Amino acid sequence: MTQANGDGPAEDAARNEDAARDEAARGEAARGEEVVRYQARGKVALITLNRPRYRNAQNSAMTYAIDAAFTRAVNDDEIAVIVLAGAGEHFCAGHDIGTPGRDIDTSFDRQAVIWWDHVGKQGADARYAREMEVYLGMCRRWREIPKPSIAMVHGACIAGGLMLAWVCDLIVAAEDAFFADPVVRMGIPGVEYFAHPWVLGPRLAKEVLFTGERFTAARAYQAGMVNRVVPRADLEAATFALADKIAAMPPFGLALAKRAVNQCEDQMGMRAGMDSVFGLHHVAHAHNAEVGTDSLAGMDARSMKRASS
Ligand code: ZN
Numbered sequence: 001m002t003q004a005n006g007d008g009p010a011e012d013a014a015r016n017e018d019a020a021r022d023e024a025a026r027g028e029a030a031r032g033e034e035v036v037r038y039q040a041r042g043k044v045a046l047i048t049l050n051r052p053r054y055r056n057a058q059n060s061a062m063t064y065a066i067d068a069a070f071t072r073a074v075n076d077d078e079i080a081v082i083v084l085a086g087a088g089e090h091f092c093a094g095h096d097i098g099t100p101g102r103d104i105d106t107s108f109d110r111q112a113v114i115w116w117d118h119v120g121k122q123g124a125d126a127r128y129a130r131e132m133e134v135y136l137g138m139c140r141r142w143r144e145i146p147k148p149s150i151a152m153v154h155g156a157c158i159a160g161g162l163m164l165a166w167v168c169d170l171i172v173a174a175e176d177a178f179f180a181d182p183v184v185r186m187g188i189p190g191v192e193y194f195a196h197p198w199v200l201g202p203r204l205a206k207e208v209l210f211t212g213e214r215f216t217a218a219r220a221y222q223a224g225m226v227n228r229v230v231p232r233a234d235l236e237a238a239t240f241a242l243a244d245k246i247a248a249m250p251p252f253g254l255a256l257a258k259r260a261v262n263q264c265e266d267q268m269g270m271r272a273g274m275d276s277v278f279g280l281h282h283v284a285h286a287h288n289a290e291v292g293t294d295s296l297a298g299m300d301a302r303s304m305k306r307a308s309s
Helices: 011-030 060-075 123-143 160-166 196-200 202-211 217-222 232-247 251-267 270-291 301-308
Strands: 036-041 044-049 081-086 149-153 156-158 170-174 178-180 228-230
Touching: 036 060, 044 060, 044 232, 060 081, 060 123, 081 160, 081 232, 123 160, 123 270, 149 160, 149 232, 156 160, 170 217, 170 232, 178 217, 196 202, 196 270, 217 228, 228 232, 251 270
Parallel strands: 044 081, 081 149, 149 170, 156 178, 170 228
Antiparallel strands: 036 044
16 A cells, blocks of 8 residues: 555664565566566457466556556557456455565656655655555556456455456456455555445445455446456456457547546546545555554555455
């Protein structure tokens, strides 16, 4: 969700951990493991999150690789539709809050917003800069690309994983897919891209947030959050059949239809709502850092998993 740089007494230990993580991240890169894969299949681009050993936890390297992949697909006139998928057993376990490749203190060339680099800043200054760029800004940027996108979801789709699925125009889920936004356990009122009331409806949004519990693909379908639920074995074929059907439509018509729905969603308050909730989100991070040792209320991937099982 965020970094703790400059926030607490754990800083020195954190620096040693950071060095170890940088080393591990360089190892990932040195082994030629792309964090995102790109493949063109006819008129459909398949973008695959590719950190399967970490359940596709989203570090900044992955964020920028997703951004580059979306840009590539938009710039290629042969591509009409984009499918976003996850390698391995799960779609995405969320933001990287503890893998060896966690890279929250690394600078990247910023793409989503014009703001200063978070690296070298302290407290809310650093968190706000980073999360506006790599989470809220990036998600909005991807939602607004002019080609239809389909999230192909199986296994876990948790917190930051929801953001990646929600920015896509359509979602096809395997029967084994499950969803959750458990960050209220950290005292945080939902992930940064706060689409919950619009994609789930207010009642289910509150249940999901208040309990932190998983909900199934079937429940997500009932709520209108996903378009299709299919057996895991049929997921790829069903998703590509839908993508191919859409790819036969005129590209400019698709771009305008997408923009039309997005604009109406924003007229229904989504964009303004997200802006206001982003402030609450950062009050929560700052409160955690002020009263405890870090902005995530001392939770990491392991303790979050333990709390939810
Ligand atoms: Zn956050």
